[in-house]
Amino acid sequence: MTTTGAPAPRLSTTDRWLPVSIGAAMAVGLLAGRWVPGLGGLLGAVEIGGISLPIAVGLLVMMYPVLAKVRYDQLGGVTGDRRLMVASLALNWLVGPAVMFALAWLFLPDLPAYRTGLVVVGLARCIAMVVIWNDLAFGDREAAAVLVAVNSVFQVLAFAGLGWFSLSVLPGWLGLPSAELDVSAWEIARSVLVFLGVPLVAGYLTRRLGERARGRDWYESRLLPRLGPWAPRGLLFTVVLLFALQGREITDRPLDVARIALPLLVYFAVMWAGSFAVGRWLGLGYSRTTTLAFTAAGNNFELAIAVTVATFGATSGEAMAGVVGPLVEVPVLVALVHAALAARPWFPARGEDADVPPAP
Structure with missing residues (x-):
């Protein structure tokens, strides 16, 4: 948080132009995947955790600077906020999967493979890109670190069981066709x-060692500004490679893409707006409400892709x-960053909102 009386930060020029940069990165990736022979096979040749190595590197470069900004000595204040913790668990592990299940069946009743894929997406709660959306919207970094960690634990413990319930048990109860999901907790x-x-470990050690060597003022005024630009660079690099890897599949089936995109658009809008309203109703303040909304609306597509490829095959509808x-997700959540910033006047000033820039 900024010190009392210090000028509140504003979106940097890089951040203001990020939507344009992301759009360009998506276009470059799609064109490269379509027109560069063998690029998809080259990117997928080496994997880490079921994800292409270059994409994995991009994700790590994207997340590290944001997690280096977290003040880990303030995490106790987040874990003690029962309203935030309970609301996040309910939205992520009850509401989110249920909303995606309902939308998948509502919009794709005749396309079981795509429907199953969307249900899996709904179960994969976000642990990666959400940190950068939250940071761009001036959400609470400490709260984001805690909620992402909690989501990670629940993901390990509950993903396989919820997948079995959502694809095999619940459809049977409702008289609908069922499917199977084969995924281990270790994966x-x-x-x-x-x-x-x-x-997370890299970010924690960077702050701990940096503050011990030079103090917090030096760490936050000198080192973090040097690390910060690497987050959007990592994001853009990841976007280019992610879309290059799947460019041909996306451009070859535009109608299928549209059918899948529609329930996803509704999902992001419902989950983000609903979570934002819940945070406002609970009186969480702007920064924690923003964190609640982005952690509830985002999904771990890296995990969803890895699981569906391993279970159903790389060319499957799932x-x-x-x-x-x-x-x-990428363009929609970028737009929601600006929606969150525009909603700042709805919230009274609170201590944890010291880093939030004033509304224009």
Whole structure:
């Protein structure tokens, strides 16, 4: 948090132009995947946790600077906020999967493979890109670190069981066709350890050692500004590679992409707006309400793609649904960053909102 009386930070020029940069990165990735022979096979040749190595590197570069900004000595104030913790658990592990299940059946009753893929997406709660959306919207970094860690634990413990329930048990109760999902807890744990554990440990050690050597003022005024630009660079690098890896599949089936995208658009709008309203109703303040909304609306498409590819095959409709996810999520959540910033006047000033820039 900024010191009392210090000028509140504003969106940097890089952040203001990020939507344009992301759009360009998506276009470059799609064109590269379509027109560069063998690029998809090259990117997928080496994997970490079921994810292409270059994409994994991009995700880690994206997350590390944000997690290095977290003030880990203030996490206790987040874990003690029962309203935030209970609301996040309910939204992520009850409401989110239920909303996606309902939308998948409502919009895709005649396309079981895509429907199953969307249900899997709904179960994969976000542990990666959410940290950068939260940071861009001036959400509570400490709260984001805690909620992402909690989601990770629940992901390891509950993903396989919820997948079995959502695809095999619940449809049977409702008289609907069922499906099977074969995924081990170790596969999920490995993904969590790589994509959250590595940057989280790196960020914690950077702050701990940096503050011990030079003090907090130097760390936050000198080192963090040097690390910060690497987060959007990592994001853009990841977006280019992610879309290049799946560019041909996306451009070859535009009508299928549209069918999958529609329930995803509704899902992001409902989950983000509903979570934002819940945070406002609970009186959480702007920064924690923003964190609650983005952690509830985002999904771990990396995990969803890895699971559907391993279970149903790389060319399956289930995997296609996971692939379309980032195509919709990235631009929508960038837009929601600006929606969150525009909603700042709705919230009274609170101590944990000291880092939030004033509304224009």
